[in-house]
Amino acid sequence: MSAQLLMQRAWAMLPLIWMGRSLNRFSLSLFPRLHQRFMLGLMLCCVSLTTAIAPVYANSDKPSDKRDPAIEAQLDSMLGAGMYPQSRDEFEQILAMISDTTPVATYVRAWGYRALELVHAERDHDAAIELADRLIERALASNYPTAISEAYAVRIEVLAESNQRQQAIATIVDLDQWLPSVTDERVLFFTHNVAARVLHQAQHFEDALGHYLAAQEAIALNDGAQSLRRRQFLNLHIARLQTELEHFESAMELVEATLEEAKRQNVHHRIPELLLLKGYLQGNIPEHGPRESLITYAETIEWAERLDDTRRVLAARNNMGSVYIQLGEYDHARDVLLKALTIAETQNYETERQFVAFNLADIDVKQGNYEQGISQMREIIALTESAGRQRDYAEMMSYLAIAYGSAERYQEQAETLDELLQLRQRIFRAERDEALSELQARFEAQEKAQQITLLQQENIVQAQQIANTSLQRRIVFLFALSVILAALVLFFAYRSAQRTNKVLNETNESLKEQNLRDPLTQLANRRALQRTLDTFTAKADSESRGAMILIDIDHFKTINDNFGHTAGDEVLITIAQRLKQFIHSNDLVVRWGGEEFVIFMPDIRGRDVVEITRELLRLFAAQPVTFEQQNIPVSATAGVIDLPLQGSTLDDCNWEECLRLADSLLYLGKLHGRNQAHYLHGITQPIDVVKEQIFRDFDHANSQGWLQIESIPSPVSVQR
Structure with a gap:
């Protein structure tokens, strides 16, 4: 029990030029007097079309128009290792500088940090969700993929922290539509990192790993301190994912490489967590074993005390105690766990205190103090059950059953095992229902995204039809001097519009058919x-x-x-x-x-x-x-x-x-x-x-x- 319990969480003109060449030859051979007039008309038509097309290109996104470099630099300098600036006074000064005229990417970034501060530091979930939704609305109005992606990522993080994981997973589907257009390294890291952690928690391991690797790729070529911190964070989570999949050797290789880089580059804040994971991995790899785990946990304590990280000190001591219990060295285990208990009680870490106290009770049982040990176990199990921590409750119940067996209280052991069986069935059903609900939410979000794609395709068809109609009117107006030439130009334009509409309609039908098929098996969905x-x-x-x-x-x-x-x-x-x-x-x-x-x-x-x-x-x-x-x-x-x-x-x-x-x-x-x-x-x-x-x-x-x-x-x- 134990070690595991504390390890958590200009092309548009080409058709017309081609038409002009063919019509030019025709006019020279049959209408020599009209040749100069035709060429003048053709030039006017090209100028007119170029004028019509120019606004489309003028509206294309330019990152330089979407950011305020001065504010961005201040946010970079304040960010540190967290998800939002830690200096509240300095952060408030920056927020006071943000207005409706602030470029959208900077606006979304600054107020996105505020939403993260609301949910993580102030625990005001409703206000954080409301702010995240407003940021998405503002970003979508700008049609700037970088700002839209960051706003969606903020919403995903806020929903996940508010225990609304189904909605968070559904929002990842919306985020995925915009990520291919994002090039900003920081935003790519942030968005992929948030999506990966939510999918990891939902045990969608393959999708989570894909996002982790994409986040890793976004910072691969940058050696700044911020990128080093981000790389450590990513490597830690990837190693945890590999550990959950029981790929212990791969996880160990990644952890050791990350530790070596952290010490070499003097970026130390993740070292205690990495060492804690390394100690757990050593206990699961035969060529390392529990003795190496003890050495690593001792090193964890040294680093955690140096960095004033009391939670990691507590975790390392608890895990050391667990290893000593595993080795049968109960006196050593008790000494280490009593120190851990003192930390938990001093810092008011109630959940961790229960884990440590449970391990101490387990030692009592193993040393023959059955009444005292079992009584303490039951007391802690009752607290765990009332807190709704079902998985911890089931784990502790299994140890209680073993304790009853050691005390030869077989009737109580049988009752505990029966209760444990029913509990695990309830957990299985609850997790299955949750997984089905998440799958349904993801399916509905994907279907919504596909419907939006279909609607956009229909809008493209309508826009093309409108553009074709406008083109026909311009051609009729500019070539009114020659009825024959105007008719020819209209004919070619009409044929082009027909072909375009046919292709777009066929594409629409294909998308509708794909919407009813599973892409892997080609079965109905x-x-x-x-x-x-x-x-x-x-x-x-x-x-x-x-x-x-x-x-x-x-x-x-x-x-x-x-x-x-x-x-x-x-x-x-x-x-x-x-x-x-x-x-x-x-x-x-x-x-x-x-x-x-x-x-x-x-x-x-x-x-x-x-x-x-x-x-x-x-x-x-x-x-x-x-x-x-x-x-x-x-x-x-x-x-x-x-x-x-x-x-x-x-x-x-x-x-x-x-x-x-x-x-x-x-x-x-x-x-x-x-x-x-x-x-x-x-x-x-x-x-x-x-x-x-x-x-x-x-x-x-x-x-x-x-x-x-x-x-x-x-x-x-x-x-x-």
């Missing part, structure tokens, strides 16, 4: 399923009988870890191809998200759903997926449900609620060992009476016999 099911619901009558199968690939994270994410993508693509060949022509197969798929069968009359499900399980398990001459065993777990449920209508239980039931059936299969399906044939009680209770506690409803569930084992077992 959630939006396509929603449209199909809404149509099915609208047309459904008393004779309608459909079914849905929700499928989840077993151990998909293990496939990614063992074979790589490219192999994981190949598994998804291969499974998608198999599913497309498996379903009937009227059925729809959908990539629901991640490693989940949905098969919707709109008409199951005359079809054996149980046999279809059994063959579906065989489809997954019978043949491994081959990737780079490696066979990857694959199996799946599924939840199957009729649509509508037998004895009810879609008004009683709509398709979204049925999909939730299918998800609960899938989870039931996961609990019973995977590579199987569960089919809900019906509900024994009136649906309007028990529906709310079923959704609130599916396991209880099943135990009461309200649910008619058939278990469908896979006909093929999988050896991993």
Whole structure:
């Protein structure tokens, strides 16, 4: 326990010139007297067009027009190692200089720091969110990507710090639309860093690493002190991410390189955190071991005391105590932990105090002082539970169960283990629901972004049509002296407009089609399923009988870890191809998200759903997926449900609620060992009476016999 518990958180004129050349030859051969007049008209037309086009280029963004160099320099000098200036008086003086006439990038930067100060230092979340939203509105009005990106990043940081992670992740989708146009090193670092940390916390490790590396690239060529601090910060978080993925050797290599640079360049403020992580990694790499961890933690204490970093002193002492406990050197452990406890109590670090006290109680148990140790453990567990720290609560409960076993209090051990099992199931469901909610929020944000892209494309079409109309009027006016020449110019302009409109319309149709497809597997996506099911619901009558199968690939994270994410993508693509060949022509197969798929069968009359499900399980398990001459065993777990449920209508239980039931059936299969399906044939009680209770506690409803569930084992077992 322990060490882990404290480690947290002029081209537009070209078509006309071509036209002029061809018309010039024509006029020389047939209308020699009109030649000079035609050339004069053509020149006037070019001048007129250039005048019309010039304002477009005049409005292009120039970074020099968007910043105030003097204020920017002051902000740079004040920033230091934090996210906002630490000198409140100096910062207030700068804010007093900001007005509506201040260039937008400087305005957003200065007031963005104020929003970060509100949320981090003053804990005024509502005011910080309101200010961040105003900055986004101002930045969007300027259409300057650098200012827009920084405003979105401020909002992401504020939302994440306000425990609104779903909205923060949705805002990352908005940010991603503007980042390709940003070139400012500081803004690129800040935006990618903020996005990476939020995605890291949400365990979207691949996306987080991409943003971390982009932030790292933004500062790679700069050796200033600020860039060194930023590089240390990034390397620390990348190493933590690698540690969470259990890539201990890679994390160790990065930590040691960062420590060496920090000491060489005399940029020391991250050294205690880096050493703390190094000590943890040494304990997880066999060639290093716990003795090396103790040496590193001692060095951590030296550096942290030198930098007056009491939290890192406390963390290092607690971790040293944990290592001594692991080695069975309980007296050494107690001495170190008592010093840590004194720091926690003096500094009023309540959470850390509980961790240290729990480790001391664990020593009591290991030395045979069972009553005292267990009593202290229970007291701390009660505090942890009341604080709502579910993961810490579960971790401590596991140690309490071990303590009961050591004291030979087996009845209490069994009760604790039973409670721990239920607690971990609740945590699993809560995290699954949170992950689904975040995925839905991200999907909705992406869909919104795609709709904006479509709208922009339509606006381009309209703008092009308006421009073409204006061009035609100018040509008619300037070439009115010759009816034949005017007609020819209009003809070419009209043909050009037609071709442009055709291309743009085809592009629009292509974008709309892509909006309904998953880019990796080319299966239908959630939006396509929603449209199909809404149509099915609208047309459904008393004779309608459909079914849905929700499928989840077993151990998909293990496939990614063992074979790589490219192999994981190949598994998804291969499974998608198999599913497309498996379903009937009227059925729809959908990539629901991640490693989940949905098969919707709109008409199951005359079809054996149980046999279809059994063959579906065989489809997954019978043949491994081959990737780079490696066979990857694959199996799946599924939840199957009729649509509508037998004895009810879609008004009683709509398709979204049925999909939730299918998800609960899938989870039931996961609990019973995977590579199987569960089919809900019906509900024994009136649906309007028990529906709310079923959704609130599916396991209880099943135990009461309200649910008619058939278990469908896979006909093929999988050896991993």
